[in-house]
Amino acid sequence: MRITILSVGSIKEKYFIDAIEEYSKRLSKYTKVNFIKVNDESINDNPSGNEINIIKNKEGNKIIKSIPKDDYIVCLDLKGKMLSSEELASKLDEIFTYHSANITFIIGGSLGLSNEVLNMADFRLCFSKMTFPHKLMQVILLEQIYRAFKINNNETYHK
Numbered sequence: 001m002r003i004t005i006l007s008v009g010s011i012k013e014k015y016f017i018d019a020i021e022e023y024s025k026r027l028s029k030y031t032k033v034n035f036i037k038v039n040d041e042s043i044n045d046n047p048s049g050n051e052i053n054i055i056k057n058k059e060g061n062k063i064i065k066s067i068p069k070d071d072y073i074v075c076l077d078l079k080g081k082m083l084s085s086e087e088l089a090s091k092l093d094e095i096f097t098y099h100s101a102n103i104t105f106i107i108g109g110s111l112g113l114s115n116e117v118l119n120m121a122d123f124r125l126c127f128s129k130m131t132f133p134h135k136l137m138q139v140i141l142l143e144q145i146y147r148a149f150k151i152n153n154n155e156t157y158h159k
Contacts, residue, residue, distance in 0.1 A: 002032045002102045003145060004068055008059050008109035009040035011135045023142035030149040033142075038062035040109045052111050060114025063106060072100040073122050076107050076137060080124030089148035091123070105145075107137050 011017055024033050039062065041055045067073065072095050083091060095103055099122070106117060110133075118124065127140060150157040 001030075001096060002034060003027070004034040004036060004071065004102070004104040005107065005138060005141065006036040006038070006063060006066055006104050007107040007134065007138060008038055008063070009134060010037055011138065013135065016135050016139055019139040020142060023139070023146050026146050027142065027149065030153070034068075036066050036068075038066055043110065047111075053114075056108075056111050056114040057116070059109050059111075060117045063108075063113070063117050064120070067104055067106075067120070068102060070100065071102045071104040073120055074103060074105045075113055075118055075121035075124050076105065076127065076141070077113065077118060077121070077124040078126055078129070078131065080126035082126045082128070085144060085147050086151060088125075088144055089151035092145070092148045093152050095123075105141055107134050107141065109134060 011020070020035075027033050038059065041058050043055060044051065047055065092103070105125075106113065106121070108117070127137070127144075132140065147157055
């Protein structure tokens with residue numbers, strides 16, 4: 001059983017890195033967590049719609065080349081399905097039981113994911129109607145995955 005977090009761009013802020021390391025350490029009791037990062041593309045201050053599509057497609061091509069083979073793909077998408085923590089726990093259990101022992105969560109860059117990447121998704125997950133920085137999203141995602149494992153193992157977790 002393995003979870004991969006595939007994201008666009010690198011994280012330089014120590015407080016995000018510390019949080020990611022903490023949740024990765026906590027998750028190691030339940031599963032192996034891998035991180036794959038692809039470089040983001042430079043963006044002008046006011047990109048046109050065409051420039052946005054070009055950037056998303058360039059980043060999307062890098063993502064597609066980096067997706068581990070045969071993984072169940074979950075794209076984080078503002079138009080995806082919103083789940084409670086309990087529903088996410090159930091979804092992870094369903095994936096591991098009936099679909100694949102390996103899941104890749106994909107977090108796009110600041111402009112989001114290309115349509116090609118979104119169309120490859122086995123499931124599209126939305127955490128909120130609000131937009132979060134993609135760097136912070138890794139922390140939020142890892143915390144919720146950790147919470148899901150605690151729920152699925154009937155273990156208490158401070159709320």
